[in-house]
Amino acid sequence: MNTNGAVPCLLTTWSRSEQMLFRWLVKRCGDRDLAVDVLQETFLKALQMNQSFCEIEHQKAWLFRVAANALTDEWRRHQRDDELCDAAIPTLTANTDEPEAVDGLTQCLPTALERLSEDDREIIQACDLNGLSQQAFAEQKQLPLSTVKSRIQRARAKLRDQLKTHCHIRFDDNHKICCFTPSSLK
Incomplete structure (x- = not known):
């Protein structure tokens, strides 16, 4: 250069x-x-x-x-669904070494994300999956940082509920995945 x-x-x-x-x-x-x-x-x-x-x-x-x-x-x-799954695997598999569980999580995450509102999905993808800082997201969307922080916490809670309900994932006290039972998605 x-x-x-x-x-x-x-x-x-x-x-x-x-x-x-x-x-x-x-x-x-x-x-x-x-x-x-x-x-x-x-x-x-x-x-x-x-x-x-x-x-x-x-x-x-x-x-x-x-x-x-x-x-x-x-x-x-x-972006395609498989890239989204690949980006999410390191975060979601921190506490599991079982290949079947990883495969199940890979299949479940896009479905759980699709069940979120567009705004919730966008902030999760940008900040949690793609690594954009909350400050940068706030600037991009012309929102106060406090608003972005509140929205991402609510979006994470909704995603956690989707993962619990539809993917049979359980979280420990630190909100990390502790248990996962692969099942078919409905």
Whole structure:
């Protein structure tokens, strides 16, 4: 990538953040090629800021926010049900090692999500499955952060109820999945 026009503060911040940002992206999406694409897009957006990038108080945090938003945009462009399931598996399988349970959860999550209202589904997908920060979601939707925090808590409770009712999932006191009995969805 040609960086001849880049301001020194951008290059310094980028050299300190690039590898960490790349590892974070790979961990988030599990796809090295997509991570490289998002990384490049993030750098280009920083370059477009030109000298104003140097005025950003928390430059590294800004880069991560831009990368998270770019990743979310990519997922929205290419999202299919199986990608949604793949993104959800690490969160949902934290306490189970049984392959059948994982397969059952993979089949159940999209159905549970579809039973939520569009607003609840959108906030769960954006913040919990795609990793968008609540602050970024609030800015995107032009809502107060406190409103987003309330909405996501309500949406999570509704999703938890759907998973309990229709997927036979039980949660422990810390709201983590403790037990799952695969069954056919109705």
